[in-house]
Amino acid sequence: MPDQSRRSGAGTLWLGAHARSEHQLSLQFGLDDLRFTASYWYEDVDLIDLEHRYGPELLDRVYFHLAAFTANTLVSLQPASFDPGPYQRHCTPEFWSLWRQVIHGVWAQWRFEHDLSDYEGPDLLRSPAEAVPNPTSISDAGVPRILAFFGGGKDSVVSLRLLQQAGMPCDTLVYSSSTYGCAEKQHALCSTLLDALDLPADQRRRIWSYDDLVDSPVARLMPQRDLLPLTAAETPASVFAAVPLVLAHGYRGLSLGHERSADQGNAVWSPTGDEVNHQWGKSAECEQVLADYLRTHLVDNCHYFSPLKAVHDPLIFTLLAAEPDAIPFTHSCNVEKPWCGRCAKCAYVWLGYSAYLPADVVTRTFHGHGNLFDHPANQVWFRQLLGLSEHTPFECVGGIEETRLAFALCQRRGLRGVAMDVFEREVPPVDVDALLARYLDVASLGDWCPPAWRESLEGRLRDAAAEARPRMATS
Template identity: 40%
Template structure:
């Protein structure tokens, strides 16, 4: 089966949520975006003439990108094109290429670089300066170790922040996601709390697996589109700053392909994507709003090291994207477990996981990938190869055992040319360049990393 046209057919704005209706040729799908504590009708009265409709159009544009997973010839955005500018189409293509490189690689796609965008006429580029802004930072919380470390840093620097938690169909049942995230938020004191829930029947139903069984699955530009969806909260709350807990490790790809270039599962979290999105928002939407990854100055390794200052959160954080809180069978679980074992008392980690993942034969190929012994690292949000090696080395020094430990001893630790001190210095460092944190905020948190 091949797809000729995907299309955005309708945007419905209700009091507390958006309905986005799309078609994939003769099939139809809906994405619902709920803002639990907002009245969108009231927001329209406040900002309807200052870019709110254009923001809805951008959300719809990028939510539609997931349908590119079935490689359509065209994407019809005619009903919103007058609220978009040429720069929006350029950004769409840039995000598509960055996020979908993995999808191309997995499906052996060589020459497809996105659908032809169909539209009637485009609007003009216009950035609005919003008044009545405050200095409260809107901080995302997904429930993982990055989120809690970022918010703890803000608290230590006496920087007020509001939290927003976010659930998505791609991660399973919404109420469970929010319940787990709320367990993490009890360890900090946000001045306000917000919730977004996204229900997506394209992701929930077996459409792709039944009609496109040859494809590897669906790719969602979740991070970039969530930035645009978060701007709704920024308008409502008067926030100037949006902080996501993206770290320096996200800037490194999984592999470099001769035909595709760098393939990075985490591209949407990268500094490169951050710069693209920030520039676009400030140039074309709201000139005085800023988005940044607050952990960009440090690598994953240092984040785990920082996490040891808050041992009370260990039983409440979660990071698995397969079965929350932990499936204990995927690369993400293996990676987080390894680093927790490296930095915490193993008994405390065992109380959460109850299993030695080093000794799981199903995870041995995963450890080979994470340790850099195969063609590429796992397509997940993980640290660099040397970060994993450093963590496993710490586990060896603690006397931990298992099949993955034996693999590490035989194929990594036996290499006497590895500069372990240099590796440790790199990943324990704090880097004051290549981040978009506003200077006034960075100066307050620089000594908290």
């Protein structure tokens, strides 16, 4: 069991002064005498010009939020206190509440894996600032455009098409991260997929992010901290990283492809009764918190939402089927892009593709990986996905019933393999029609999505579900 010093943490997580040029923002942060840097590069933003247009104080506030949500990866080293340093005047009670909510939600898995039920992140070193500044507004001139995050997976493709089909003008945002390896490879993969989707070059935005904490050997060289791989609040950080683009180009919406399936946790932790959800940063709870904060504190007429928050993966897979030429260029693996074929994410996506898409498309997408049901490395993932282990995989995957539905649909198609044998031997009979009725249901996108946008997107999703039900029931 962890001793009391581990439960309370040790050391101070601090933020240092930033530096910026036209297209680069460089951040400093650390833990006691450990020092790290992160940089964000913007292709279509002049940061100095933005400071002239909106004032240096607003941009300094934006930089603070980005620094704080980049540096909070260091919560994985269990600091006892947080020092906002030169940004103290921006560290309001509202900011601190948001930061703590994110730490609680995103680091639930980390606490579960380390048996640290009492640790809720660092305490604020000094009292929060009293003044709560007013947000700015984007000009109403022209047709409101949306900036759609595009990571290259099925959700990105379906989200983009939904926005386009609903008549909502949008550009895409591709950002690279040190977490996923070579930046140029990440951008090249997404560019190839966007080419396949026929998106014009002038509707594409890009950010490059480099973080030497993620690339450092800190976990290896500090074994006394008993670390597992570092946890990061990637979604909140990416939202704040996009704010300079919002200001530069007047976007009225930030769109991410977060599905309803992400609202379901992986396990319930008995010491606390808390749900442990690897995907909490993609959940409706987090989405609403970030959407409200963005409008209240930074840009009051920019709305953060997901077009997919009303639906589960089965409907998303069926919508994806409309893009057979683009699907082979999708990629979601967090180990080795485009696909390693041996991780939980690859196992789940391959399963879904095999259940809902034509076999030749699956073969072209996972070329060279063969039948993932048979590979020994995937057996643990399929057991977890099917609910035959202590918890589902700590990855961005669907729930147990969605997995069982996909297995049953693969079974109908005659797909065999070791994992299918386990499904048939250890999982109770699946009522396919009942599960299709449940998972093709369309809920609400949430009242943080503007009513006109919500009505249009929900209507398209309901039409797609109505079309999919009879087809899937007889397939």
